[in-house]
Amino acid sequence: MRKRPMRKELSFLRSGRVTAGAILVGIVLICALFAPLLAPHDPQEQNLITTLTPPAWSTGGDPTYLLGTDSLGRDVLSRLLYGARVAMTVAVAASLGAMLIGATLAHLAGYFGGKVDWLIGRAVDVWMSFPPVVLSLVLMTGLGAGISSVILAIVLVDWTRFCRVLRAEVLVTRRQDYVAAARLVGFSHWRTLTREILPATMPLLITLFSIEMGIAVIVEAILSFVGMSVGANQSAWGQMIADARQTIYESGWNLVLPMLAIFVTVLGFNLLGDGLRRTLDPRLAQAREL
């Protein structure tokens, strides 16, 4: 079968990823930032008379509770909006931390090689022999529940994701002639790393950062699902899922809505990451022109 060449008009599907991802992430970010203004109710306000109300559009729905109520009569929409705050806080803070540690170590390992590389490589090996979820549970046990522990746990688990991938990229960049030239001209190691190598690894770094934010959202959901993230006086998506699981036979909506929130957020970050990889990676851009 002969393949039809892709039409020009359809190439937006590729660059469109960045736009679509940015829009999704933007929406969640707005929800998170303006949750107190957007939420129609107090997310903790219980109303034991109106429990498990279905969403407003289905039969038995109440327009004051647009997305219905949970098993304690709390407004699902408000809880989702406040949950976005937790998710985004963790996503941004944890990914920044993981990136900072991972990227620094990757650049040191790839640039200096030798003993430094060996040591960092073995550390990555040890970390990689743990399934991430198991390691974060062990860390959470040590750190105690709470949102700052969640952030710290993700940083301590996921720095390897940056380190592994970036190290290879640094190794390749380091062998470029212009890097050798920079050293010959008399650039210090620090200046070579920050001025010559970092700009080359930046596209990959940005892509990884975007994908890591999606991973952080998932990990936060997992940890709050098992009751190790935020306390009972805050709302997180994973916690909402855990609650809804108890009443799965009475109300499927309570389960589906926080799941949808997680999915949309992660999709946004993944689309953004995937799109950035395609537009920023010169090798891929070249392949597209062929």
Added chain:
Amino acid sequence: MIVQVLGLFARRLLVAIPILFVVSALVFVVLRVLPVDPAAMSMPPNATKAEIEMKRQEMGLDRPLPEQYAIWLDKTVKGDLGSSIHFRRAVSSLIAETLPATVELALLAMLIAAALGFAGGLLLFHLRGTWRGEAADLGSTVLMSAPDFLWGLLFILAFGVLWPLLPFTGRLASSFARPVHTGFLLLDTLIEGRPDMFLDVVKHMLLPATALGLAFSVPIMRVLRSSLYEIDHADYIRQARLRGVSEGRILLRHALKNAVLPTLTLMGVQFGFLFGGTLLIEVIYSYPGLGNLMVDAVRNADLPIIQAVALAYAAVVLIINMIVDGLYLVLNPRLRTV
């Protein structure tokens, strides 16, 4: 070739053992900074301070940390993993009960992931360059954004609650007496010669294994697709095309064989992650494996279990990596030459 594989195993073991030491030390230190007192937890609430102090001494908690670790390591190497504070049972027997369940689930999930991944990868490659291909590619990004536990919950809602098709709790219907031979229920039911029981076990595993498998099939698809892409430009593929070999035959007989190697490497890494993914899936499906044991232990701050289970996960991941490397050696003739 067997010698080479064994040699590889030996070399990998030499690396794996120190890694396990470091892993165990790491877990030990992390758990010792815990604000709770395991001695106080293992005593009845009306115990006096002196009694708790005695228990602390008995458990060795009053000694310096390196000494505690040395004692724990010495016992662990001898196969004594201590006893659970919460369950009041030997940790080793708890792990022996739950580990086969998790391994069984992970293997079935991996099988499903491989089947879906290969089918999807071939499809993505086949549709390359068309609008359908673009759509399928976008579809795979969308699929990738749903983590395994979301699939798990969705399956429960769809095939357990709304359309009750399959069971979604435990490993075996309570009407059956659980056979005890190897701990692997798929095997045990066959040993007993009970196909009805075997079927029930499969039914119980189907939803959790598919949820896991589906989530992990997407990266497999994408890597297979891109390695097929690369190979498509190889001379021997062009040659085949010039000779008039059909596209389907080129794909299945020539390209796939060579594209499979990078995919296999990825699958090895993925299997490690998948094994970790069983943890939450087990919790969601009340599946009595390592994951449920771990989460229970974390909730009860049951340190001996957490320590041992974390180590068990790490050991399994290292073993998986070893097996995959061995398989790689067997399948890739280029690596076999001295």
